[in-house]
Structures are given as C-alpha cells and as structure tokens.
Amino acid sequence: MRRAVMLFSRHVALYIVMLLSIVPALAQTLLRGEVRDASSKRVIVGASVQCIQHPEGTSTNANGIFLIKLDSTVQELVFSAVGYQSKRYTVTPTDSALLVYLEKQDQVIETVDIVKKGRYKNNNPATELIDLVIQHKRKNRLVQKDSLYFQQYDKIKFGMVDPKPGFKTRLGDMSFFFKDVDTTSLQGHELLTLYLQEDISDNYIRQQPARKKKIIRNQSKTEFDPRYVNNPNISSYLNYLFQPVDIYDESVFFLNKLFLSPIADNAKLYYKYFIVDSLRTGKDIFVRLRFEPRNSNDLLFHGQLLVSLDGRYAVKNAELKVDKRTNISWVNDFKMSLSYFKNSEGIMLQDSSNIFVVFGRGKVDALFGERSSVQYRYDTHRTTADDVFSGAPVEVRLSAEEELGDVRPVPLSTYEQRIYSNVDSLNDLKSFKSLLAVGYLLAQGYFSVGKFELGPLEYLYHMNEMEGQRLRFGGRTTAALSEKVYMEGYLAYGFRDDRFKYYLKTAVALNGKSVATFPAHYMEASVQRDIFEPGKAIGYLKGDSFFRSFVSNKPTKWLDTEAYRLGHVYEFGNHFSVSSSFTHQRRNAIGDLRFALTADSTQSLSSINTNDVQVTLRWAPFEKFYYRNLQRRTIIESYPVFSLQYNKGISGIFEGQYNYDALRFSVSKRFFMNQLGFGDLKATAGRIWGTLPYPLLEMPNIQETKDRHTISYDMTNSMEFVSDKFVKLSYDHELNGFILNKLPLIKKLRFREIFGARMFYGQLSANNDPMLSDKVVYFDKHKEGYTITHALQKSPYLEGYVGLDNILSIFRVQYYYRFNYRYHPNISNERFKLSLNFDF
Structure with missing residues (x-):
C-alpha cells in the first residue's frame, strides 16, 4: 500500500511539473547536453544529435554543447560524429542535461595516399x-x-x-579585477575579459x-x-x-x-x-x-x-x-x-x-x-x-x-x-571613475561634470588672421540631465576684433524616447553668431580647432554670420528618414572679402540675407552607425545611401533678399571586389534656379572629411570654382596589396595600393555670370589683383591620387595630381601627403 501511495505521489508531482512547464509548444522539454571523447574527455565539435521518432535534430557547437527541444513522442536519441561510433540514448521525462561519451571508431580512414611531394597539379x-x-x-x-x-x-x-604583472599589484583597489583571469581558453596565456555580451x-x-x-x-x-x-x-x-x-x-x-x-x-x-x-x-x-x-x-x-x-x-x-x-x-x-x-x-x-x-x-x-x-x-x-x-x-x-x-x-x-559582477565592482570604485575621466578627456576632448561635459579641449584656443588669438568655452548636456532633451553651445572671444561669438542648440524628443537612439524623432533649434570661412556650414564644430591655427594658407576672407534654425527629424524603422528645417542667415563680408555689384562696381553688397526652407529625404537600407548625442557616423558596408534635398529661398520676410529653388541628389556605395579590394563611389547632381550672388551657388568642398557621403577636394583653393548646374563624382579604391603581394621582397613589407579620383563639372547660367549679368556681384579678387573664383569651361575639373598604405602599419603616403585648370594663379598642381592611418 505504501509503495502504491509513493508511486502515485511521484506521478502527481510529475504531472504538476509538466503543467507548470507548458509553453506555446505543448508538452515540449528543453534538453541540453555535452558530447565528449570517451578516451581523451575532450569535447566533440559538430557531433550530430538526431531523434528517432521525430525529424528534429541538431549538433554540438564549438564547445561541444547541444540544445534540442523534444516533444513527448521522442523516446530515443542517436549521437554520432565523424570518426566515432554512433550511440543511442533512451530519453526519460526527468532528463534535462546529458553528458554523452562517444567511442572512437576503428579504421575510420578509408584511404590515405602518401606520395612524394611534387609540383601541384590544377587537375586532381x-x-x-x-x-x-x-x-x-x-x-x-x-x-x-x-x-x-x-x-x-x-x-x-x-x-x-597576459595583463602586465604590475596591474595585479600596483593598481590599488583596482588590482582585484586583473587577478581574476581565464587560463584555459588560450593555452599558455592569461585572458582578461573587459567586455562580454550575450x-x-x-x-x-x-x-x-x-x-x-x-x-x-x-x-x-x-x-x-x-x-x-x-x-x-x-x-x-x-x-x-x-x-x-x-x-x-x-x-x-x-x-x-x-x-x-x-x-x-x-x-x-x-x-x-x-x-x-x-x-x-x-x-x-x-x-x-x-x-x-x-x-x-x-x-x-x-x-x-x-x-x-x-x-x-x-x-x-x-x-x-x-x-x-x-x-x-x-x-x-x-x-x-x-x-x-x-x-x-x-x-x-x-x-x-x-x-x-x-x-x-x-x-x-x-x-x-x-x-x-x-x-x-x-x-x-x-x-x-x-x-x-x-x-x-x-x-x-x-x-x-x-x-x-x-x-x-x-x-x-x-x-x-x-x-x-567583476565589472560592476570595478565601476563602483572612485579610482576607476577618475581613470575613465582622464581617458575620456584625452580621447574625446571633453571633461564630465555630471549632467554636463565641457569641451572639446582642442577648440579651447585658436588663432587666425581675423580674430588673432581666440578663446572658446563650450559644452553639452549628458543623459544624466535628460535623455529626451539635448543641448550644446559655446561662447568665444577674439582678442584682435574684440568681439564675442556664441552658439546654442537644443533638441527635444517627440516620441518619448532618447533623442539620440534610432529611430529618432525630435525637434531642434539653434542660434549662432560667428565668423566663417566662405563655404563652411553653421554648426557646433566649424573647423577652428587648435591644429587649424598652423595651416600654411591662412584665410583672409570671412563672413560675419548670424544664423537661426528650426528643424524637425523623423526616422522610420526601415532607415528612411525625413528632415526639414527653416534657416535664416545674415552674412556680412569682412576681412579682404568684397561683394562688388556688377551694376556698379564702385558699390558693394553690404549683406546677404536668406530665408531657406529645406526638406531632405534619406534612405540608408540596413545602415549601422556609431553615435554620440546627435552626431552619427556610418559603419561602411555594401549597402548604398540615397539622399534627395530640396531648398526653397523666400524673400520678403525677415529681410530675406532672394527667391530660389535648389535640388540635389546624392548616392554613395561601397563595392566589395573580393581579392581586388573595395572601392567607394560617391556622386552628387544638382541644379539651382534663381539669380543669386555666387556665395549662394555650388562650390567644391575643400574641407577634408571622413564622412562617407561627402565629396571633398584636395587640390582646389577655397571658392575657386562655382556653378549652378553641377555634377560631382569621387572614387577611392584600396587594393589591399593585390599587386604588391606578388612581388618578391616587396611583399614582405605588406604595403597596400590605393588610388582615387575627383571630378567637378558644372555650368553657370547667364543670369548668375558676373560677366553677363548686372544683377549679381563680381567674383572677388586676391590682394595681388587676380580673380580667385572661376566658372568652369567646357571640360570638368579633375584631380587624382595614388599612394601606399600600411607603411609600418600606421602610415599612408599619397601623391596628388591636378589634371587641368593648372593655369589658375596661386594653386598647387601636385603634392605629397603623409598621414596616420590605422587599419587591420
């Protein structure tokens, strides 16, 4: 009787457990296990696990582990692996984890041909x-x-x-983290995991x-x-x-x-x-x-x-x-x-x-x-x-x-x-937080003060011909203040022109989520008063860092700019986005810059005031990116990025002077070519309608940038070319050593070939050509008397480069050549460039 009661109790308990374990796949159990070699006890990778009564199956992973979901009809499993005898196992309701040993199969080698090593034959x-x-x-x-x-x-x-031994003894309360290491994953070495994600x-x-x-x-x-x-x-x-x-x-x-x-x-x-x-x-x-x-x-x-x-x-x-x-x-x-x-x-x-x-x-x-x-x-x-x-x-x-x-x-x-738990304990240490703060200041240029961070450090001091010595203090908010509201700004002062400059921007999320994470939906507003080199866009970082103080060709022509912008950004989950903005700008020529009227060359245009409505449609399928606040940088893969931008100029309000329409279409794509490396193609085509002073028309961008979607030129001067109908193309290719890898001796240096080209082609309408129209301004002249801005002739502007990458694993050298318009004064037709470039 007692035995019957115990047997009944076991069945009831088992029934209760099965009821509590019900999932959408009714009466299924999750079976985990490990398959090992019976003699060496080493894990077997790729061992097959097959059900006898059901077509379900799996195999062991790189750690010899398998996971399989079984229903109540499965009673037997078969384990097999290449070079081992198959083994059957009867599944019981209590099984949740298995350890299976397989015996090696005798004479698994069918044939082995041992021949004298000779020349390899393509047909074998x-x-x-x-x-x-x-x-x-x-x-x-x-x-x-x-x-x-x-x-x-x-x-x-x-x-x-193999963390240095000093880390385990000389880092005070942080030493515990470096003592707990993995000694089994890489034979003869110690591994300290800093990041783990599952x-x-x-x-x-x-x-x-x-x-x-x-x-x-x-x-x-x-x-x-x-x-x-x-x-x-x-x-x-x-x-x-x-x-x-x-x-x-x-x-x-x-x-x-x-x-x-x-x-x-x-x-x-x-x-x-x-x-x-x-x-x-x-x-x-x-x-x-x-x-x-x-x-x-x-x-x-x-x-x-x-x-x-x-x-x-x-x-x-x-x-x-x-x-x-x-x-x-x-x-x-x-x-x-x-x-x-x-x-x-x-x-x-x-x-x-x-x-x-x-x-x-x-x-x-x-x-x-x-x-x-x-x-x-x-x-x-x-x-x-x-x-x-x-x-x-x-x-x-x-x-x-x-x-x-x-x-x-x-x-x-x-x-x-x-x-x-080790990383959590490390994060709680004040000494580690101080170490992170110093590293962040050196790497990113910002110093955190909790809800705000000050910087960037490299923009603290700058020197140029207009302002002389310039000091700037800036900063931005962090998620500690709010994830749904973001602000950044700066206050700058030039000691030569004795003037203050400022910038302030804010963004507010409209979807109740973080303003920075994808897909984002937010409103933004900014105000800025500063001086700019012609062609530079308004923004928090406008190229006046400490290192720009030492360029050889220092600009002497400037625009004193006052700008107000209100924008809206909406990103869809399929990486299609719509952004719109209204920007009011007032630009005054300062320094050597003059806007002489074509109607009367003795008179100059005092200011250029515009009201600009912009709508941009962007599609970047499967795009991945890095981001910090509102700034994003695309992780370059093979997927293209398309952009269509429309601008409308409105006169008559806020002292706006110009009506115009502009349309720009851009596409960028990386082409992977297997052993021939990869190439990056960028193309932009556009048209501007309206009678406008040339600073509002299209000019090649000379600012060097690593933005995948922007075309920059290395051999043109600032404001050298202008057009209102234009096509821009660029192509950069990295061969990854495909040619040099075949050359004796040279291949040991692991150099890699690179080459590229840029094209800018455009036309200037008669109503915008200062030689034909009396409703615009003349191209400005250098202090030595020659004209610095030109309309393109029948042929497009072309430049290109060839170079070597991976020199000593860190350097890149390039030779740039300008193919035409070489007669323009004060230009460089060829030059070498040495730069740092870290790549695998």
Whole structure:
C-alpha cells in the first residue's frame, strides 16, 4: 500500500511539473547536453544529435554543447560524429542535461595516399571534388529557402592577453579585477575579459520579396560608466568586426576585409586543394580536404573542410586560419570553426560557429576577441506574417517573462559567470571613475561634470588672421540631465576684433524616447553668431580647432554670420528618414572679402540675407552607425545611401533678399571586389534656379572629411570654382596589396595600393555670370589683383591620387595630381601627403 501511495505521489508531482512547464509548444522539454571523447574527455565539435521518432535534430557547437527541444513522442536519441561510433540514448521525462561519451571508431580512414611531394597539379581528385561542392552550393545554401525561422545565441568577448604583472599589484583597489583571469581558453596565456555580451534572438528570413528580421529578446552585457564610455558603440563596433560567417558566401567579411571563401566560384584560382582522408560515420561518408593559398600574402585562408559524399557535396565542418604572412596588420592569430548538421530534408544547416582572434604586434599579444554563435530550432516551412518584418531590420525587444540563465543554450564557464559582477565592482570604485575621466578627456576632448561635459579641449584656443588669438568655452548636456532633451553651445572671444561669438542648440524628443537612439524623432533649434570661412556650414564644430591655427594658407576672407534654425527629424524603422528645417542667415563680408555689384562696381553688397526652407529625404537600407548625442557616423558596408534635398529661398520676410529653388541628389556605395579590394563611389547632381550672388551657388568642398557621403577636394583653393548646374563624382579604391603581394621582397613589407579620383563639372547660367549679368556681384579678387573664383569651361575639373598604405602599419603616403585648370594663379598642381592611418 505504501509503495502504491509513493508511486502515485511521484506521478502527481510529475504531472504538476509538466503543467507548470507548458509553453506555446505543448508538452515540449528543453534538453541540453555535452558530447565528449570517451578516451581523451575532450569535447566533440559538430557531433550530430538526431531523434528517432521525430525529424528534429541538431549538433554540438564549438564547445561541444547541444540544445534540442523534444516533444513527448521522442523516446530515443542517436549521437554520432565523424570518426566515432554512433550511440543511442533512451530519453526519460526527468532528463534535462546529458553528458554523452562517444567511442572512437576503428579504421575510420578509408584511404590515405602518401606520395612524394611534387609540383601541384590544377587537375586532381581534390579539385574535382571542390568543383562538385561549388556546383551544389545553391542547393545547399540555407538562404535559398523561401521562408525560414531559427533562434540564435551569440556571445562576444573582448579583452586583454597576459595583463602586465604590475596591474595585479600596483593598481590599488583596482588590482582585484586583473587577478581574476581565464587560463584555459588560450593555452599558455592569461585572458582578461573587459567586455562580454550575450544575445538570444528570433530570426526570420523571406526570399520573395527579400526580407530579414532579427528580434533580440534576451540580452546581457557588461557596461561601463556611460558618462565616459559609449557602450552602444562598443557593441556596434565588435558586432561589425565579428560578423556572422557562412562558408557558402563568396567571401568572408572579417576585420573590415573580405577573405575569399575556399568554395567561392573562382576559388580554384587562388587556392590549392589536397585530399587528406575519407571518413565514414553510420551511413554517411565524408572526405576531409586540406586547402592553402597559392599566395600566402593575399587575403586567403588555410585550413580543412569536411565534405559529404551523399550526392549533395555539402560542407559539414570548416576550420579556417590566417597565415602569418597574410597582408593584415595587428593580428597575431586567427581561428574560425563552422559546424553544420543535416536536417530531415537533407539540407546542411549551420548550428554553430566560433571566431577567435589575438591582436598584437610582432611577438607581443595584446588583445583578444571572440564570437561564439549557436543556431537552433530551425523551421524551414514557417509562414511569417508581413508585420513581423516592419520596423528596423534588427530590434531589441527584451522579454520580461524569461531570464537569460533559463534559456541560455550554452552555459557560461565559471570564469565567465564572474565577469558581470567583476565589472560592476570595478565601476563602483572612485579610482576607476577618475581613470575613465582622464581617458575620456584625452580621447574625446571633453571633461564630465555630471549632467554636463565641457569641451572639446582642442577648440579651447585658436588663432587666425581675423580674430588673432581666440578663446572658446563650450559644452553639452549628458543623459544624466535628460535623455529626451539635448543641448550644446559655446561662447568665444577674439582678442584682435574684440568681439564675442556664441552658439546654442537644443533638441527635444517627440516620441518619448532618447533623442539620440534610432529611430529618432525630435525637434531642434539653434542660434549662432560667428565668423566663417566662405563655404563652411553653421554648426557646433566649424573647423577652428587648435591644429587649424598652423595651416600654411591662412584665410583672409570671412563672413560675419548670424544664423537661426528650426528643424524637425523623423526616422522610420526601415532607415528612411525625413528632415526639414527653416534657416535664416545674415552674412556680412569682412576681412579682404568684397561683394562688388556688377551694376556698379564702385558699390558693394553690404549683406546677404536668406530665408531657406529645406526638406531632405534619406534612405540608408540596413545602415549601422556609431553615435554620440546627435552626431552619427556610418559603419561602411555594401549597402548604398540615397539622399534627395530640396531648398526653397523666400524673400520678403525677415529681410530675406532672394527667391530660389535648389535640388540635389546624392548616392554613395561601397563595392566589395573580393581579392581586388573595395572601392567607394560617391556622386552628387544638382541644379539651382534663381539669380543669386555666387556665395549662394555650388562650390567644391575643400574641407577634408571622413564622412562617407561627402565629396571633398584636395587640390582646389577655397571658392575657386562655382556653378549652378553641377555634377560631382569621387572614387577611392584600396587594393589591399593585390599587386604588391606578388612581388618578391616587396611583399614582405605588406604595403597596400590605393588610388582615387575627383571630378567637378558644372555650368553657370547667364543670369548668375558676373560677366553677363548686372544683377549679381563680381567674383572677388586676391590682394595681388587676380580673380580667385572661376566658372568652369567646357571640360570638368579633375584631380587624382595614388599612394601606399600600411607603411609600418600606421602610415599612408599619397601623391596628388591636378589634371587641368593648372593655369589658375596661386594653386598647387601636385603634392605629397603623409598621414596616420590605422587599419587591420
């Protein structure tokens, strides 16, 4: 009787547990486990886990861990791996975590051919097999499925390699952080993780029309004091460097470079292939292929592929490494492993990947980065509603019903579990906050005082011909004051002209969210009174930094400007945005600048007053960016950016003098060309209607800028060319050493070729040409008497450059050449430029 009661109680308890565990997939259990080698106890990567009664399946990731969801009909699992005996396991209702050991299979090597090493032959069994892999890529590619869903777990780590011993003893109360290190992940080294991020996401893909959606529903990451560290930018940058990888892509994007895949369409031109052995596991037969680059300096991998011989010729495992001679800087070691499993339809689906990089210089290892990903719960037949794809392609929608620890498919190591608490403890230390404050001042030029930060430091002092010595005090608000309201401003004083200048801007969010985060919706207003070089736009930073005090060609022509602006910005989730503004400006010529009237050259135009209404439509599909407050910088990928801008000048109010219309269309795009590097193309076309003084027309921008979407010119003078119908083009190309990597001796220097060109073509209407119209102003003249502004003739203005990059890993040298209009006075037709350029 007692035994019957106990048995009944167990059944009742089990029933209650099942009721409490009900999820949308009724009567499903989440089973985690680890597969190891029975003799060595090492984890087995890519081991298959198959259900007997159900088509569900998965495989172990780079840490030997698997995660599978089972329903009540599943009673038995089969574990298998290449080179190991298959093992069956009977599932019980109480199973939640398994540790499975697989025995090695005797004589798994079918054939091994040992031959005398000789000259490599392009036609051999290995290349014939690669041909079959390439021919079957389309059938095996996951993205060929019209509708697809899967879950993904990502873990990104970044930190120091072998922290200096002094950090553990000489940093006072911060020393504890450097004593807790990982000694198991990299043999013979200590790793100190500074940043850890974990994401669990739902991923949806549709082919017709092509749509992608990633919804992050659980996230955890280390964060430092936001006053000094822009945590979202760290996350964006690391996710950009360590992007998800698929061996079926033509190229693998890694560290801002494209490495040709060993199964790319033209891979045989760049790789050599060798059959290592053939392996059998159960009914499946695989061939292990070794590959290596024909030229070790090119952006290529070496490693191994495991290819199935079931008629699909799919890749089950891939191990990729980078040769030490490869033309890549600041990387001492690189390893990438990809694992795939075959679903019930016979398609090889990626279930895990791991990327591990050691950064350093020479024999010194300094930093490391790692990305581990696990993909699971594939559904290749799910029909996804259209509204799922609305909004941004990547959204964070954190679930309040689940904790990361409850759904994490791969458990953290004991060391990783302490990272979060260690960083929190470090953030609480006053000494660490002081260290961050000093670093922020040196790196960004701002000093935080809580709700405000003062700076930038480099704009504190400036010297020019008009103001003499100039002092400026500025600052901006931080999120500690408000995330929905932002303000910035400065007050400046010139000792020569004895005048104060000022600027103030504010932005207020209209969507109840942070004014800075995407997608944003806010109103902004600004007022500014300052002097500007002609062609410079109003704004907080207008190019008058400390370092601009030492330019050789110092400007002597200025505009005393008073500006008022009211604007509105609305960003949609699909990266389409609409911005509008109304700007009133008053400009007075000062210094050597004169606006002599064409109707009477003895008279000058005292001021140029405009009222400008601007509407800009911008579309940047899949754009990623770094941001600080309202300023954003695009992370350059292959997606184009389009912009259409319309301006309307209104006279008759606020003393506005001019009616005009202007239309500008711009596009920018990066073209990745595999082994030929990449090129950046920018184009702008526009037209201005109206009779206007030439400062309101189009002039080439001579301000050097790293903005992806702005075209700047290096060999023109300020105000040299003007037009009201214009086309601007620029192209910059980086070959990444494609040519120099083939040259003996020179290839050891790891130089990289760069070249580019700029074009400006335009026409000046008769009503705006001072030689034909009596309603405008004459082009201004230099103090020596020659005219400094010109209308273009029949040919466009052209300039170009060639150069070498990666000199000593930090320098870039360029030779610039001006192809035409070389007769203009006081210009430079050619010059060399040496600059710092840090790149991998």
